[in-house]
Amino acid sequence: MAGKSLLLSLILCVSAVGARAATRDEIVPAGTLLHCTMDEPNFSSKTAQAGDPVLCHLGPIATFGHSLFPRGAMLSGHLQESKDPGHFVGKGWLQLEFDRIILPGAEVLPLEAKIVAAPHLKTDKTGKIRGGGHPRRDAVEWMIPVLWPIKIINLPRRGPYPALKGESRLTIKLMEDVIVPATLPARAAVPSPPWAQPTSYIPSPYGLLRPASLVTREPSGTDARAASAAAPSNSPAYVEQMEQIPAQRSWDEQPPTAQPIGSAPAKSARSTLIILKGGSAFLSREYWLQGGQLQAVSEAGEQKAFALENVDLYQTVRLNRERKVEFVLHSKDGAIEQ
Known part of the structure; x- marks a missing residue:
């Protein structure tokens, strides 16, 4: 009993000396x-x-x-x-x-x-x-x-x-x-709000940059089950900026799927990226040249017409070549325009 009291007194003295030295x-x-x-x-x-x-x-x-x-x-x-x-x-x-x-x-x-x-x-x-x-x-x-x-x-x-x-x-x-005077104790680290965190970018296969906040990330099946078991259901899930989690591919980057036998054959396995001179882009599953305008149809079936002088042909060819998609100007019946 005396030994325990002596040990306790020694611990208290050391703590007091340390606190005094710190302050x-x-x-x-x-x-x-x-x-x-x-x-x-x-x-x-x-x-x-x-x-x-x-x-x-x-x-x-x-x-x-x-x-x-x-x-x-x-x-x-x-x-x-x-x-x-x-x-x-x-x-x-x-x-x-x-x-x-x-x-x-x-x-x-x-x-x-x-x-x-x-x-x-x-x-x-x-x-x-x-x-x-x-x-x-x-x-x-x-x-x-x-x-x-x-x-x-x-x-x-x-x-x-x-x-x-x-x-x-x-x-x-x-x-x-x-x-x-002794310095004040350091403030507790308060995490910054999500909108104050620096934006990280994930490069896409065709050389463009997309903000990480616009990319939907989905964990794998085992990770999702482990996360749901470890964390309560009502707590928000935070994704670390530097964590190597594969981003979910957008619909223009999905690998080509097999077409059913009865469906019409597509002109290309992947959508074609059309770059405009203003910096915007349009993804089309089908395009053709008609009356000096480039007619394009999106995956959703929306048809748009772009004046040929407003299309950045150099960037369109370069980016589609990086995506391994062929870009050739042709009419609707398939004749290649010179």
């Missing part, structure tokens, strides 16, 4: 470098003012072999302060402050960080993005006397503005630890 929060320590990408077309002191919001798409961060933040996480902040470049002296700068991490599902984590690197721009110890000048170019131009008038005219103009253009990739350092 334990993650910590991103201070000093971690985060990489994010801005999608502003041209962010500078000319296009933004203090207090304007800024979004930066957070890159993947992995620790201990798994990702910390889900895909789609963003850093949110604002333009804290900026300075325009001077006319004669002084360079412009920007100071962005990111204060929270936005996660999918309306979750927000507080953040304290500063920018340590920006493309083609310099950053100082306070996180300001400072603009640059053209010292080498200016020195060379001042050495050429011919360019002095141009330099004197451009001297009162402001220097270049620091700007983040296009998909600028910023490097941000965490100044304090960020506690990432």
